[in-house]
Amino acid sequence: MPINIPKDLPAKEILEQENIFVMDEERAYSQDIRPLNIVILNLMPEKEKAETQLLRLLGNSPLQVNVTFLRPATHEPKTTSKHHLEQFYTIFPHIRHRKFDGMIITGAPVEQMPFEEVTYWKELTEIMEWTKTNVTSTLHICWGAQAGLYYHYGIPKYRLPQKCFGVFKHSLEKKNVKLLRGFDDVFRMPHSRHTDVKREDIEKVPELTILSVAEKAGVCLVASNDGKQIFLTGHPEYDATTLKEEYERDLAKGLPIHIPESYFPDDDPTKQPLNTWRSHANLLFVNWLNYYVYQETPYEWE
Ligand SMILES: CC(=O)SCCNC(=O)CCNC(=O)[C@H](O)C(C)(C)COP(=O)(O)OP(=O)(O)OC[C@H]1O[C@@H](n2cnc3c(N)ncnc32)[C@H](O)[C@@H]1OP(=O)(O)O
Ligand SMILES: N[C@@H](CCO)C(=O)O
Numbered sequence: 225m226p227i228n229i230p231k232d233l234p235a236k237e238i239l240e241q242e243n244i245f246v247m248d249e250e251r252a253y254s255q256d257i258r259p260l261n262i263v264i265l266n267l268m269p270e271k272e273k274a275e276t277q278l279l280r281l282l283g284n285s286p287l288q289v290n291v292t293f294l295r296p297a298t299h300e301p302k303t304t305s306k307h308h309l310e311q312f313y314t315i316f317p318h319i320r321h322r323k324f325d326g327m328i329i330t331g332a333p334v335e336q337m338p339f340e341e342v343t344y345w346k347e348l349t350e351i352m353e354w355t356k357t358n359v360t361s362t363l364h365i366c367w368g369a370q371a372g373l374y375y376h377y378g379i380p381k382y383r384l385p386q387k388c389f390g391v392f393k394h395s396l397e398k399k400n401v402k403l404l405r406g407f408d409d410v411f412r413m414p415h416s417r418h419t420d421v422k423r424e425d426i427e428k429v430p431e432l433t434i435l436s437v438a439e440k441a442g443v444c445l446v447a448s449n450d451g452k453q454i455f456l457t458g459h460p461e462y463d464a465t466t467l468k469e470e471y472e473r474d475l476a477k478g479l480p481i482h483i484p485e486s487y488f489p490d491d492d493p494t495k496q497p498l499n500t501w502r503s504h505a506n507l508l509f510v511n512w513l514n515y516y517v518y519q520e521t522p523y524e525w526e
Contacts, residue, residue: 331366390485
C-alpha cells in the first residue's frame, strides 16, 4: 500500500528515489477503491490443491478480491471431479466479454511435450491473446510462464539433462523494481520442472526484463516492460510438503529422480521439510496485486 505523507517531508524524496510507493495527499483524496476481479486459469490436474495454495497468497492483503476459476473447455480433465468443475468453474466463452484486473495462468504437467500437442493449446492461445486487451496484468506460473513466453515472444523451452528439483537461492537482477519491493538480496523458491527457458533468448527481446535468477535454476522471474505480463518459472505457492510428494510419487513409479536440492533437513528424505520460501511468496503476490493490478487497473472498466 502507498504511504500517504505531506508533500514537503524530506523523507518523501529519498523514498521516491528508492522507488518506494509514496502518494501525496492530493492523489490519496482522489483515489477510488473497489474489489479487484481476478481470474485463475487452473491447468493443474490437482485443481483443489492449487486453488488453496493460490487463494492463501491472494488473500494476504487488505484488498478485496473477487475470484473466478476458469478451466479449458477443450480438455476433459481426468484428475479433478466433474462435480467440482461444474460447481466452481467457468469456461472462456462465458467470460470473454468481461474485463479482469488480474489473471493467473498456472503450471501444468505437460512441459515435456511440444506446446502444440497440448489438447487445449489453441484455446490457451486465444485466452492469451484476449489478455492483451481484457486483463490489466497476467501472472504466468511454471509451464504457464513457458507457454506465455512462447506464445507472446516466440521463446522456446529446452529439455534439461535432469529435473530442476529443489529449493534454490535466487538473486535480484534489478534494484528498485516494484515486483521485488521489500525482497531480501537473496531469497529461496521451489522449482520442479524438466524444461527451462534460456537467458540468452529472453535478452534478445527488448520488451522483456529479467528480474531474478538462480544460479542453479536459471531464470526465475521475467516481466514485460509495461508490467502487463509477469512470468515466474518457480512455484512459490507450493506447500512445505509438495516437493516431497512429487519425489515420493516418482520414486514409487520407478522414474529417475534425485532428492530435491536444499529441501529436506540434512538432505535426509525421512526428515520433515520446512517451508523456507513462504515470506517471499507472500511478498511477491502482494506486490503484484498492489503495484501491477490495483494501482494500474481503471476504476471504471467492466
Ligand atoms: C512444470 C509445471 O508447470 S509443474 C506444475 C504441474 N505439476 C503438477 O501438477 C504436480 C502434481 N501432478 C501430479 O502429481 C500428476 O500429474 C498426477 C498424479 C495428478 C496425475 O498423474 P498421471 O495420472 O500420471 O497423469 P498424467 O501425467 O498422464 O497427466 C497429468 C495431467 O496432464 C494432462 N495431459 C496429459 N497429456 C496431455 C495433453 N496432450 N494435453 C493436455 N493435457 C494433457 C492429463 O490430462 C492430466 O491432467 P488432467 O487431470 O487435468 O486431465
Ligand atoms: N512439478 C511437476 C513437473 C512435471 O511437469 C511434477 O513434478 O509433477
